[in-house]
Amino acid sequence: MYVKKSKNKYTGCMLGAAIGDALGKQNEGLSRKEIPHRVTDYGKTPERRPGGKLRAGQYTDDTEQMVILSQSLIECGRLDVDDFAGRIARWGAEAQLDPVRKSLIGPSSSVAIAQLNSGVSWKESGSDIPSCGSAMRVAPIGLFYKKLDDVESNAALSSLPTHNSKMAIAGAVAVAIGVRCALEDMDCSDIIKETGIRASKYDKGIAENIELSFVKRDAEPDKVFAELGTSYLVYETVPSAFYCFSRHFEEPEEAMIEAVNAGGDTDSIACITGALCGARHGVEAFPERWINGLENKEIIEHLAEMIFEASASV
Template identity: 65%
Template sequence: MIAKIFYKQELHTNKDRGNSKFLITDKLKNKYTGCMLGAAIGDALGKQNEGVRREEILKMGYIKDHGRAPKGSPGEKLRAGQYTDDTEQMLVLAQSLIACNGFDAADFASRIAKWGEEVRNDPARSPFIGPSSSYAIEKLNSGISWKESGSDIPSCGSAMRVAPIGLFYDRLENVESNAVLSSIPTHKSKGAIAGAVAVAVAVRSAIEGDDRSEIIRKTCERASNHDIGLAAKIGLAYESRNELPDIVFARLGTSYYVYDTVPCAFYCFFRYFEEPEMAIIEAVNAGGDADSIGCITGALCGAFHGIECFSKKWINSLENKDLVENIAISLFKIFSRFR
């Protein structure tokens, strides 16, 4: 009789363990899809305010849903729900990681050069390619090595696309080293490299479910290995999280330089840590490089909270949502296989 009771209890315990493992796996997969879709959503929303001054945004009213960018702006020819080069480059990086089973700089450089040539010949998409990326793509396509092709302009081009590095690798030393390598083909300044490291490390930390203080500690520690100034400014963004957006955006700046864009995204993420949709709304209405600020903020929010934190309306009206989600799931499957 005792043996029978023990056997029933063991079956029940094993069943609970199986359910627990399933729930943990499902939650992690949702974080992967949330990170990638969050980045694309923030990008697609933010393109409507790309290059618009904060003062003008406040007069017109906050962007809260997908729509067309106004005439005269870089994204005027893009459709509602269509994302920009931020997400496109992120997908190129993710596809390279999947194809090579890890980061391969030569493969990624080849892919980004091919992608860049295609986009530069597309009138609707070409206005979004920043000066750093454009410079590097031209050099890569002329046969210059990826080790020498990167621009010294400290822009945010490598930070906005780097989230897949944080999804693919779990050890922070690997996240950091591969984030560095992923930046070099197009962005080799110390600021751009530090920005890529900061975002990739924060994505990994958010995936692991670290709290705010731990995310900022890991992020600043790793970023400071490459640019102490940027790490300090990200720390300032964290310290400013209880201050009003107008004050903080004016303090941090919202230009395409990595010293502005990345700290602004971290500010939005930390200020609305438990309100991810509000974090994205604030980010895409910051003005300046609003699509990149939104893209990075969306990646961080999705990595921490998972796909459920975003409205179905945002997800369903996002162009190529199935492609983005499928690539995220592929990254998750590879990660799970080797964990």
């Protein structure tokens, strides 16, 4: 029974991230006030906006990078940063040739990919822009490693090829630690406490904002999102995701809808929220219409199962 429950939570985490990404892309780039209607299901993004060329239920680069990290972990049996950086570089070079996918890659990743493909070492290729690219993809680290020290150190390392600012590293550590703690069925307050302790080693500001997101969990979303911010900057995106998670800790579907309609970088906020909710509640966190409507869901489910099996030997 324990094994079945654990595998279910691994799958829930991976599916949750992809579902949040695919749902959230519909409102990406809009302020909270500009969102025309409250999104609760997949739909077509208007052509003029980011993701406008994608189909309903299709995810963005947030999930694509999570898939790449998952594949590297599975095939290497650990985080091999050389391997992961090489995969990111190849993926980025291919994506840059596709007008649709090119437009979805964030500024930090774009700079880093160019560096990597020009021969720069992953130790020096990362951008110092404090964006959320390494945080949105990091959930598999929290699944793969069981000890929190290992989760923290490997989450930090996984950020470096594309995002080497202290804020970005702190954001990646926070999400990976949050996922692992959620898997272990910790109370929300304990998840936030552990996340804050670990993230504060790299950037105290993000840790404080994550803790604030919990303190403000009963406050109205309009006020909290305005205070925390919802842009692509990691010190806004990650705390806003933790706010959605904390506010609706026992109502994962509501947490996702809150994130999808936060405004700003909604695909990343919802991607992170989905990973946390899925790790806590398993696949049952999400309605069947979201699971069945997700493009390539079988790929995500297969990767989650393989990570679960590979993590048993770590």
